[in-house]
Amino acid sequence: MVHILTELSKYLVIILFAVYTLSSFTVLFRKSDPDRENRIFLRQSVCMYALHFLCHLVIFAVEQKWSIWALYLGEVGLTLVIFLIYRIIYKNADRLIVHHMCMLMLIGFSELTRLDFDAALHQFEVAILAVAITAFVPRIVVHAHFIRKLTWVYGVIGILALGAVLVLGSVTYGAKISFTVAGITLQPSELIKIIFVFFVACRLYRSTAFKDIVITTIAAALHVIILVLSSDLGAALIFFVTYICMLFVATRAPVYLIGGFGVGAVAALGASKVFNHVKVRIAAWKDPFANIEGGGYQVAQAMFAIGTGGWFGLGLYQGMPETIPVETSDFVFAAIAEEFGGIFAICIILVCLSCFIMLTRVARQIHDTFYQMIALGFGVAYGTQVFLNIGGVIKFIPSTGVTLPFISYGGTSIFCTVVIFAIIQGIYILRHNENEIYVEDFDLEQDEVVPVKRNEGGAEEVLKRHMQQQNKDRARTTKQTTKPSGRGAEQPKRTRQRQITQEEIEGFWDEEEDRVQKNRRRNRRSQTEYEEKW
Structure with a gap:
């Protein structure tokens, strides 16, 4: 019975996610009347919750633990609260961004529940905290104009926080990326990514003169250099690409784009010669099967998982994702591809692409240069992170150790991504107000x-x-100013309202x-x- 349920559910889940994804691009690229958009969003909601229910139904059928249904109800309740916040408090918010955020979170919750229930529970608790804190973020963005005046506050906090990780951080997979406070493990680079975007936006908003660009570049380079010294090269690459793209858009000067990526290529080549764990990852990327028992094991297992899953997947609990190292975080995409299939994995890529397009579209449409830079920075940072994660899993590029937003396990990651999307909603509301x-x-x-x-x-x-x-x-004003006097005066003709x-x-x-x-x-x-x- 469980096997039949698993087989049926895997096809239904693919169909539901495919319908959801196609509906997203319908909203994104086709102008529709509000009634039609409401029907599309209703269809997306049905697909979202049906997919989530089917996944947990299979998980319960295998695990036979009632705590799974308790977590399921909590996850549904959390997404309903998110919908209510952005439908009642923020009526002008972008509904598609809200749907994508909830959909990716529910997929992440479902996969983590299948892989590690405790990890899923922790992820859910952090998501509740993130939603509660960020419920007021869009209103702050709309009304708190002082945030554009804290330029060097952002810069100093970012550099000091990254420096603290360099000195006090614990080593994870060859990189200093986190430290523990009161039993809570934090990854500051995720938090500093938000502050970094605000710092660069403040600087470029005020001036794009060459002298100011030099000062901004030095400050941005300090962020990247500290991350490189911490061996957190994935985060360093995200910061670098984000800054170069923001600088190019602010100045419209191709020399900064070409020169920046040229310097980045040289720096990447140097890192591949200096850092041992980078050498191992590059060797595993070139030929993971040459050292399959050592450095190439992770990439090789990911390739096996993706290849075994095929287009339609093996079904929940029919694969062996636990053989992939860090399958709940960095390589969760391979675990999903194995049991949900290649079509489902492609839909995840398309939904992430849709998020990237929406973030950059908000940047293009807002007229305030400061918020334009912020939306662009977050869009580029999000897109780069998705590319680095999925590209590393499918062996398109060497693995960089970054998470897949909303899906990978990581409290700091999901918290900061929710904050970013809340800020984008605030900017979207500002853009809406501009056009009214x-x-x-x-x-x-x-x-x-x-x-x-x-x-x-x-x-x-x-x-x-x-x-x-x-x-x-x-007409009434004209009649009063030209009022005829005398009995024989000519009366104005009454004309029909045209x-x-x-x-x-x-x-x-x-x-x-x-x-x-x-x-x-x-x-x-x-x-x-x-x-x-x-």
Whole structure:
């Protein structure tokens, strides 16, 4: 019976995740009316919770532990709280980002429950803490304008924290990446990644003059050098790529991009000659089977797992993911590919790609340069981390020891990723507020000012009522100013209220958007003058 359930569930899980993934790209690249988007998001929610339920049903059938259902209910409750936060408190939040965050978390919870129940429980507890703390982060991003003034606070904290790890940190797999405080193991590079992005954004927002770029580059290089000295080369690479991309976008100068990656290539070559654990990883990447009992064992087992799983996977508990070293963290993608299959693994890559596209799209659409830099930095950092993790697992690049966001086991990792996505939601809300045009809707019982957006469902009707009322008011004013006097004076003709044409509506949009753009430019000039003065 368990075998039949496992076989049926593995195909259903693939179908559900494939439908979810395709729906994501439908929302991402096709303009839809709100009703259609609501149907798509409802479909995604059904797929998400059905997939999660099927996984736990199989896990319970094998393990026969009621604690699995208790953890399952807690995970469902956590995601429902996330949905409520971003539907009630933050109505203008990006729903697709919320869905992806919940989907990837539920996949991670399911896989960890299958591999190590205690790890799944710890991951769940940290996720609760992260959601509770970050519930107010979008509001802080929207209203706390002082965060752009703490430039060197971010820089000093980042350098000191990384220096503390270099001196006091414990060695894990050849690198100093963590230390323990009151029994809690922390990986500061994940936290400093957020602070680092804020530091670089503050610097590039204020000035892109050559002298300031040199100072910013020196400070950023200190972060990377300390990480290299700690042998945390995966984090160093994420910091480096993030800074180069932010610098290039801020300056629009290809010389920084080309020169930066040139310097990075030379530095990577030097690291491959200096650090012993890097030499081992490169040798394992080139030919893992040459030393399969030693340095190549991890990569070889990952390749065996992915190859054995095929397109449709072996099914939960039908594979041997426990033979892969660190299968719950760095190499969790191989464990998923073995039991869920290649199609499921590709869907994970596509969902992560969708997250990267959304983060960079927010950066492209926001007009505030400071928040533009932050969204870009987080997008590049997220995309680089996903690439390094999955690329190392499938032997596309040497393994770097970074986690897969939301899925890999690691309390600091999931906490910081939730923080990053909450900050992005705050920036998305700011972008939404920038694009709103407020008009008075005279069809309501009480005249109410409501926001409308171009090409949004219902906006055209509100605008028509607004413009018709404007025409009535204009006609009434004209009649009063030209009121005839005397019995024989000619009376004005009564004209029928004409309908508003589409050309007039488009003209209204163009005028309002020009006005909004002028206000933005004026506000930016005022902000710059104020900061230069003080």
